[in-house]
Amino acid sequence: MGETGETLLSLSGVHTHIGQYHILHGVDLEVPRGQLTMLLGRNGAGKTTTMRTIMGLWQARQGAVRFAGEDIARLATPDIARRGIAYVPENMGIFGTLTVEENMVLAARRSGLNAERLDWIYSLFPAMRKFWRWPAGQLSGGQKQMLAISRAIIEPAELLLVDEPTKGLAPTIIDALAEAIMALKQTGVTILMVEQNFALARRVGDTVAVMDDGKIIHTGTMAELGADTALQGRLLGLDIGGGTA
Amino acid sequence: MSTTRQEGAIAAEPRNWLGFVRDRAAYFTVPVLALLAFLPIGSLPTWGTLTLAGLAMGLMIFIMASGLTLVFGLMDVLNFGHGAMISFGAFVGVSTLVALGPLYLSSGIEMNLLALLIAALAAMLAAGVLGLVFERLIVRPVYGHHLKQILITMGGLIVVEQLIIVLWGPNEIPIPRPQNLKGAFIVGGVVLEKYRLLAVALGLVLFVVLRLVLTRTRIGLLVRAGVENREMVESLGYRISILFIGVFAVASALGGLGGIMWGLYDEVITAHLGMSVMVLVFITIIIGGLGSIEGCFIAALLIGLTNNYVAYLAPKLSLGSAIILMVVVLMWRPQGLLQPSGSR
Ligand SMILES: Nc1ncnc2c1ncn2[C@@H]1O[C@H](COP(=O)(O)OP(=O)(O)O)[C@@H](O)[C@H]1O
């Protein structure tokens, strides 16, 4: 394991095409180890495409994706996951016909369900214990998101990619997720997270990168961006610095 | 906080109940069809005989279609060449029976069944191996291109048919069933043909085994998860392409098993056996819902029953009965009887 603060993941000059569309136009992004990096930007800026490119679900046509010193840009998705990257996609990717338990069993690929780890997850998300034997398709949106995150953390990962976890959720559930994310940070895991809810982003983020039109247009610390309403307005189109969490 | 979670539970409950009814509705179609058919048929012995014939036919179709629906569901692969495995399995199975002649034609039913078992295993092995070759040479180069898949897998089917003609000759091969498997038990006027009973038993066992594998084993869970969301399975670190090759081989082996069973049912095989039953196999998969084993099972039974009832009630319509059934089902459920997913 390397030291906190050194770069765990870096993208340089990444171009991604989806079919005939050129979506990412040379993305440069650094994710420091042990920190939570927020990826912000308006809808359609290319945040999800960036996440999917890291996971190998889209292949970068040009540029490098370095993870722990290795270029993973040409690897297949399962091999990228096996390097220690866990992914919570924007649509959550729940297996709805499987039970919560079965979703978790599949996620615990290397060593099976670990009781201690599971207890920790139950403490973060009590709903997981309650709905353990339910078909996951019958969970509410918030519970599905909790399952998606639980799945990503049932085995320790080096890097967690989380794409808009609060999308469409009620404020109370967003609070619960925020607390869980803070607790996750305590474990020292590195997180790259996309979030539209700026109040939440400001609360949990350490560093920040802002995208627009398939490029990174700003990087810095969250504290700096959180304090600078003018910068927020310019980068994110936010009139009110506090947001509405 | 705790109220939120309870809200979630309450919100989930009605959906659970609705889902329960919705799923059962599909299951009820089989008994409803059988009961409805009784009205015009009128006579219990005739109805019983037709029903057994329909179930036997349906279960043989299920055997051929069950793996193929997973191939569809898992990798979006349209394999029109599945008929090649059906025909090849039938020919290898029949050749095995010929080689086992004394055993197969002996007067002891245990010997007959042993010969059938060996022939079935040979058919499955041969079809499974052919399936692996097929997957590697024909299917893999065209992942993601449906039109190319249809054309090239059809081409593969024609090539295999021609190979069968080269190896076994152009004539159809008669394959009489042994004495012990001819004839029938008559119970209350209902003719229970022995071979049909055997086909029904085998089909039911296979359904139960497939269900157990899909619900109780890790591989089965992965297959179901992959049918729902392939990308997520890969994001969890599983190499789904390897899983798919395994599923393809099993589907092919089951095609071969169905082929030899169908051949013995007709007591004759031709190189075109596979191509001719593929129409029914495809309709089964479409009616059942792509990727759903339960749906495939129900659809196969519906097709087998409809085929036999219609052949009796309106012989002129019997060729089109499966198509009519498909139209009716798709008007009711455009996605097929059961949907294995929703998230992709
Ligand atoms: N599958 C796709 N096919 C074509 N265009 C896509 C696809 N997915 C995303 N895009 C386009 O790529 C751009 C970036 O999308 P995305 O990465 O989802 O943005 P964000 O996550 O920042 O909202 C958008 O213009 C979107 O329309």
Ligand SMILES: [Mg+2]
């Ligand atoms: Mg997005």
